[in-house]
């Protein structure tokens with residue numbers, strides 16, 4: 001029950017006028033009433049991270065939420081992440097505090113544009129980085145994360161052309177690591193990582209010569225070549241547990257999180273400008289509004305959801321190796337109705 005003192009307010013501006021403590025109390029109370037779970041991406045504002053039940057990357061968070069008995073998932077991240085949560089938890093209500101929080105990298109490619117590219121490369125395997133929309137995942141054979149992209153590529157027969165969407169930098173990274181020549185990369189990128197430059201890396205290294213430099217594979221090749229380590233955000237969290245001084249070539253929300261977890265260590269952002277404005281659209285006030293009003297709900301066409309799930313499941317089941325679509329799946333796909341390993345009709 002919402003008490004009179006806690007009745008929902010009309011607009012996010014009303015919530016923004018409340019003290020932080022009251023916002024937090026409202027969020028905690030309402031979350032319990034709704035049996036909700038709050039997911040906070042590593043790049044979220046610190047105050048959002050503080051009220052989140054789970055912190056991490058988009059796939060890990062979606063898997064954590066799917067394993068809970070929560071009825072409602074509030075995803076504090078960007079739109080494709082909330083879609084991924086919905087793909088893996090079709091029976092749960094998935095909410096976003098701000099529906100404008102999209103991902104420019106994911107938006108580089110649409111399902112329709114990918115279908116056109118597939119038509120030019122019949123027989124090619126399509127690999128979608130998880131930073132993509134559900135419609136793009138649905139058009140793909142398998143997903144990958146920045147952690148397992150090399151493993152996913154290596155699971156595909158060497159003579160099969162690979163269409164890799166949407167990140168050209170990650171595609172280039174896996175091309176270098178695997179020696180595969182037959183990768184057709186979509187020309188998309190994450191502006192936060194792509195904008196980081198070598199001068200910033202050199203400056204950070206001069207200022208903190210004791211620190212190792214760790215860079216996300218969404219960054220440009222020249223940065224990856226100068227890094228001591230190249231790894232995903234989850235990999236960076238693991239490195240933070242092991243090292244006392246690190247320079248992070250990624251969005252600075254992760255650095256803020258690690259500095260509050262490890263106050264005695266020297267953790268610095270490679271670039272002060274590495275801020276994802278889309279991620280920062282989520283605020284504590286919007287989160288409180290979202291819980292009180294049950295908005296904004298993320299919904300997916302069931303056929304797209306099932307096909308996107310199949311692409312994600314293929315990646316998750318990779319220990320069994322690459323599974324090309326069966327003849328039956330191929331026929332159904334051509335008819336726009338590929339059967340799904342996720343139990344959907």
Ligand code: SF4
Pocket residue numbers: 043078102103104105106131190191192193251276277278279
């Ligand atoms: S940091 Fe890059 S990939 Fe992540 S949401 Fe922002 S624009 Fe998209």
